[in-house]
Amino acid sequence: xxxxxxxxxxxxxxxxxxxxxxxxxxxxxxxxxxxxxxxxxxxxxxxxxxxxxxxxxxxxxxxxxxxxxxxxxxxxxxxxxxxxxxxxxxxxxxxxxxxxxxxxxxxxxxxxxxxxxxxxxxxxxxxxxxxxxxxxxxxxxxxxxxxxxxxxxxxxxxxxxxxxxxxxxxxx
Ligand SMILES: CC(C)(COP(=O)(O)OP(=O)(O)OC[C@H]1O[C@@H](n2cnc3c(N)ncnc32)[C@H](O)[C@@H]1OP(=O)(O)O)[C@@H](O)C(=O)NCCC(=O)NCCS
Numbered sequence: 001x002x003x004x005x006x007x008x009x010x011x012x013x014x015x016x017x018x019x020x021x022x023x024x025x026x027x028x029x030x031x032x033x034x035x036x037x038x039x040x041x042x043x044x045x046x047x048x049x050x051x052x053x054x055x056x057x058x059x060x061x062x063x064x065x066x067x068x069x070x071x072x073x074x075x076x077x078x079x080x081x082x083x084x085x086x087x088x089x090x091x092x093x094x095x096x097x098x099x100x101x102x103x104x105x106x107x108x109x110x111x112x113x114x115x116x117x118x119x120x121x122x123x124x125x126x127x128x129x130x131x132x133x134x135x136x137x138x139x140x141x142x143x144x145x146x147x148x149x150x151x152x153x154x155x156x157x158x159x160x161x162x163x164x165x166x167x168x169x170x171x172x
Contacts, residue, residue, distance in 0.1 A: 027084075
């Protein structure tokens with residue numbers, strides 16, 4: 001299923017999530033860990049943001065900005081000497097925004113054992129040369145897994161918008 005989104009500016013052909021997938025790896029060093037030897041959450045968030053930005057720019061074909069980072073759960077620690085890999089894919093697209101899902105894995109390079117330590121969801125907005133939001137290509141989710149991620153991304157957006165409406169201060 002190719003999801004055509006209402007667009008601002010010239011129409012762009014749809015892309016699949018695989019077209020824009022981004023993979024970023026980095027070996028964790030002593031300056032990136034706390035006094036327990038666990039990698040700082042902020043180090044991971046920085047890597048996640050950069051991997052997601054690449055997927056967003058590949059999909060949009062223009063500059064993008066991070067507008068929101070959804071819930072981030074640190075499920076287990078990552079230690080010095082482990083290789084951290086962030087795999088970022090576009091899950092859902094709106095008119096100018098894209099939800100990017102990032103899977104974080106830690107690998108013990110001596111044993112080859114890999115652990116899935118985090119998953120994060122970020123929203124990026126495509127930006128035109130005048131720094132205004134601009135239309136992004138539709139997302140071709142003909143693959144059933146991509147379609148499932150698309151539905152979940154759309155649901156997260158609906159829930160976020162409903163919560164924003166519920167918590168908005170009422171006019172006096
Ligand atoms: C991103 C930015 C241009 C959006 O401006 P805006 O006036 O909110 O634009 P709009 O209201 O037209 O919203 C644009 C899109 O962003 C989405 N959006 C806006 N705020 C959002 C939020 N908090 N969470 C998720 N999506 C959001 C809107 O739903 C809309 O999506 P759609 O076009 O797919 O329907 C503006 O918020 C900005 O410049 N933020 C700073 C970005 C930044 O500096 N990031 C850190 C460094 S990259």
